[in-house]
Amino acid sequence: IKRLVARIREQHAPEAEMHRKVRRPWGFYDSIERGERFQVKHIVVAPGARLSLQMHHHRAEHWVVVRGTALVTRGDDQFLLSENESTYIPLGVRHRLENPGKVQLEIIEVQSGSYLGEDD
Structure with missing residues (x-):
């Protein structure tokens, strides 16, 4: 495995330093693309x-719920999203994602x- 990682580093591929699946105390995320x-x-x-609670200065986000229920904080608003519903988080707006389910x-x-x- 060390040789494989060394070869990936030689090619300056981001995968050498960035792992796709990252675990957090709240769950995990997988960087798909x-x-x-x-x-x-x-x-x-x-x-x-x-x-x-987060705010981003350089990016906006779109969230689509594919399973479960999300409690979304966006600015001063809080609302629920169910499967197949989505929301947009503009750049510079405080936001949070929760799982009340x-x-x-x-x-x-x-x-x-x-x-x-x-x-x-």
Whole structure:
């Protein structure tokens, strides 16, 4: 495996440093696709868990619920989304994703913007 990783690093591929599936206390995300100005993630949130309140300066996000129920905080508003429903999180707006249900929440997140790093 070390030789394989070394070969990937020699090719300057982002996979050498970036893992597709990342575990967090609230669940995990899997980075499905990435381009210069977009990224697509499959996000899974455990029942009763929530992500931190966030705001991004360089990207907007679109969320589509594919399983479960999401409690979304967007600015001063809070609302529920069910399967096959979606929302848009504009750049610069505080937001949070929560799973108030008893089954895993799964969403597809599409990020678009000039900078897509986790530190935005």
